[in-house]
Amino acid sequence: MKAKNQRLTLLVLAIVAVLGAVLLGMSALKDQAAYFYAPADVARKGVPLDRAVRIGGMVKDGSIQRHADGVTIDFVVGDETDATIPVRFTGIAPDLFKENSGVVAEGHFQPDGRFVATEILAKHDENYMPPQLAGSEHKTETLQ
Numbered sequence: 001m002k003a004k005n006q007r008l009t010l011l012v013l014a015i016v017a018v019l020g021a022v023l024l025g026m027s028a029l030k031d032q033a034a035y036f037y038a039p040a041d042v043a044r045k046g047v048p049l050d051r052a053v054r055i056g057g058m059v060k061d062g063s064i065q066r067h068a069d070g071v072t073i074d075f076v077v078g079d080e081t082d083a084t085i086p087v088r089f090t091g092i093a094p095d096l097f098k099e100n101s102g103v104v105a106e107g108h109f110q111p112d113g114r115f116v117a118t119e120i121l122a123k124h125d126e127n128y129m130p131p132q133l134a135g136s137e138h139k140t141e142t143l144q
Contacts, residue, residue: 039083089117096122
């Protein structure tokens with residue numbers, strides 16, 4: 001076989017191998033393409049019980065209940081379609097976690113429909129400023 005034909009054969013094989021790897025990767029990730037599931041998505045499609053997922057939405061007003069142990073929290077995540085998901089989290093909640101604020105929770109669903117979160121990420125709006133910076137900015141404005 002000539003050197004030119006060998007290079008062409010190796011190039012074609014390399015392209016086929018890369019294309020195959022990309023297709024395998026895409027098929028493995030097709031169900032995990034969403035960053036998180038909204039409550040309406042869960043109500044519409046359902047979520048398998050045997051894998052970790054993320055849910056996101058707003059913490060419903062009046063839904064946060066803290067247990068006597070000091071680290072377990074029950075709350076309800078909802079969205080604009082009035083679909084809701086009951087959530088239980090055991091751990092230290094972020095400072096920004098409060099009612100009527102955005103939250104992304106990572107965990108798994110139980111057979112009864114409750115979501116057991118292993119991690120909570122509290123979201124803030126685009127106007128958020130940490131208290132340390134908000135205080136220093138306010139002081140510099142008054143000094144000028």
